[in-house]
Amino acid sequence: MMPKTSHAAGLHRASLEKLHDLDAALELMYYGWRGMTLQADEYLAKQGLSRPHHRILYVVARRPDIAIGTLIETLGISKQALNRPLNLLLDRKLLTSRRSPEQHRSKLLRLTEAGQRIEKKASDYERKVMCEAFDRVGAPGAAAWMAVMETIADSS
Amino acid sequence: MMPKTSHAAGLHRASLEKLHDLDAALELMYYGWRGMTLQADEYLAKQGLSRPHHRILYVVARRPDIAIGTLIETLGISKQALNRPLNLLLDRKLLTSRRSPEQHRSKLLRLTEAGQRIEKKASDYERKVMCEAFDRVGAPGAAAWMAVMETIADSS
DNA sequence: CTTTTCAAGTCAACATAGTTGACATGAAAG
C-alpha cells in the first residue's frame, strides 16, 4: 500500500507546469523566502516567539537606543500592532526601555544579553542558509544574486 | 516645516547597521519578496482578492482539473483554510468545479476566462519585476540568482 | 444490499498579525 505520499507541509517545488518563462523565478522567490526562514521560525517557536518578534529584535540589535516611534517607522507597522510583541519582549526581559536623558519624551530600546543571544541565534539560522547557497555559486554568483535582489527591492 | 518624512509604509532599506557579513542578504530577501509582490497585491486588492486567492489561481492555472485534495497538498494549508478563499473564487466565477467522470468523489477545478485573466495579470506584475531585474544582470546573473534560490529553497 | 472508506463540506473555537479610531498621560515647547 502506498504511504499516501503526503509531502508533509507544502509543496514540492517544480510540480507545476510552467505557463510562462519566468514562472520558475516566481516560485523560487516564494520557496526561497520560506527556505531561508524555516529553521529560524522553528527555533523562534521553541522560544515562544515568532517572526514579528524577530523583526523587532533584529532592528533593535542594529540600532541600539532606537526610539519606539522610529522602530514603528522602520518596521512599517502601526503602534498598536507593535504593542503586543514589544511588550512580550520587555516582559521576557529580552529588551529594556529607558527614557532618553535629554529627550525625555522618547523611550530608548536596547537588547538585553538574553535578547542578543536569541536575536543572534535566529539570524544565524538565516545566515547559515544564505552562506551555504552563496558558497555554492561563489563570489560572482553571490554578487549577481544581490544585484538582482536590490533591483527588485527598489522596484517599488 | 518638514513634511514629517513619513517613509510611507516600511522601511527604507539599508538604514540599519550591518552587524554581520550576511545581514544585507537577509534584508534583501525580505525586501525582495516584498518588492516582487507589491504591485500584484495592489492589483489583487482592487479586485477584492489577496495573496491566498492568487496562490489558488496560480496553481489551478498550471494544473487544470486539479482535485481539491491535491490543491490542499500543493498549497500546504488545511482544507478549512482553503475553504473560504476557494468558495469566494467559485462564487465570483473565477473558478469552476465539476465532478470527475470516473472518480465521482473528487471535484475538479478549472479557471474560467475571467479567472485566467486575473491570474495572468497578477502574475504578470510579478514577472515584470523579475524580468527587469534579470535584464539588468544578464543571463549569467539570472542563472546565478536561480541557482542560489534553488539551493535555499531545497535547504529545508 | 450493507457496510466501510474516503473526498469533500461545514461548524465552532482559537491564535496571530495586522488594521483604524478614540482617548489618556506626561513631558517639552510656546
Add this chain to the structure above:
DNA sequence: CTTTCATGTCAACTATGTTGACTTGAAAAG
C-alpha cells in the same frame, strides 16, 4: 498655562491560518 507630541492603551474589526468534530454522498468491499 496651553499646546504639542511621543507614548500607551482600549475596543472593534479583518484576514489568514490552525485543530477538532461532524455530515454528506459516492465508491469499494463484504
